[in-house]
Amino acid sequence: MTVAALLERARRAGVRIATAESCTGGMVAAALTDVAGSSDVVDRGFVTYSNAAKQDLLGVRADTLQAVGAVSEDVAREMAEGALHRAPVQVAVSITGIAGPGGSEFKPEGRVCFGLAVQGNPTRVETIEFGAPGRAQVRAAARDHALALLERGISLIERKLGT
Template sequence: MSDPTPHSLEDLAPLAAQVLDALKSENMMVATAESCTGGLICGALTEIAGSSAAVDRGFVTYSNEAKTELLGVPAALIKKVGAVSKEVAVAMAEGALDRSDADIAVSVTGIAGPGGGTPEKPVGTVHIALARKGSPTDHVHCWFADQGRRSIRLATVHTALISILNAIS
């Protein structure tokens, strides 16, 4: 049995192509709002030729200020619940949907490490949200084993791509 854990962006290419095919077949566009992945979701999708037919834009909102300025996440919300939270992930996805021509938007916010974790939010904590026009925003709370920053980020991209695919199917 092969290891399903992606070890590189190249490992994610078949899944990214599948997501793009699904988006194209439904005549849908996607936007990404990324914090801990720093644009890797959008990068995995745009690595595939023809992605412009399904990718509208990507927001890399690593700082709290970027989340507020680019996506409209209230600064008071970030202060109250923290950037790594369900509420902020949902606000990021909804903000990306509102500020794009996309039909669906995925957001990720988390702690990739090696530092930054707390007992309440250890390294590997990730929140993923998926906003779709006309539907409630979905949320997934993930905890990826702390096997290094790269591993957590790639696992987050993998999970986000699966989330998009599941929302379309």
Template sequence: MFDPALLDKAETLLQSMRRRRLKLATAESCTGGLIAGLLTEIAGSSDVVERGFVVYSNEAKTGLLGVPEDVIAHYGAVSEVTARMMAEGALKNSLADIAVSVTGIAGPGGGSPEKPVGLVHFACASHHGLTAHRRLVFAKASRHDVRMKSAVAALDLLEAQLGTATRLA
């Protein structure tokens, strides 16, 4: 299911987190658990991956992660504010040390001029720092490609937060 280079990247991230004795939580909307699935494809990942939240609906974002309804109503489910609150909510509602979130428009429909198909917001929160955010647009990408590229980007953001960045070739 996953490209060997992507599995290697995930394994490197898990090893780095393991050395630091860090636990991870994911909060996923448009990826629907793909990031947690990628990480748990690797044997031994249970000592790092604490839990994953699949929060595809706005109600799930509110109910499981504590993203206020008025934030979603004002900024939208696909926004920097929502992504940040998703990561922070995953951290608060888990035993993790670091959490990554992803929310976006995978397509093929659902986009608008302000929020096109392929727009994805990522956030990474930890107990030891500010919540980082990244906004990417995977223009003209298929739904599958938006989701897979989002998984890579989430790992990249985690690596950047840990200071262990390695690029996928």
């Protein structure tokens, strides 16, 4: 589905969107806002690259960051839920990962955790291992996956509305 088609579905369903991004640095919000007229669907994007920003802007708990680290499904969940609760939106997506170069034995390059928070639904989280094709490719793949998650979130709302 194109970004324009995703935005049109959101518009028809009355859905507003927020993004909470770390390793993609705003690429999802940029992809959404590259489409003219997206301002009636896209409310805001949080770029929370540092742990302090994740805490200050999204309410990610210091305990969570200390226990599992920023690249984790727990942090992705808290980021998505924080965006949903801090913006007048129905759908929020989050991304936190290691785009590279680098990584570790426990958190390799290309590991990206995603969260999808949809009003009235349990938050979904998942981890994708993109491998190490290079920083630009990991970031682009993460952006595209987040856009697909937003499509899923819009579908959940459409089902509730019966559209």
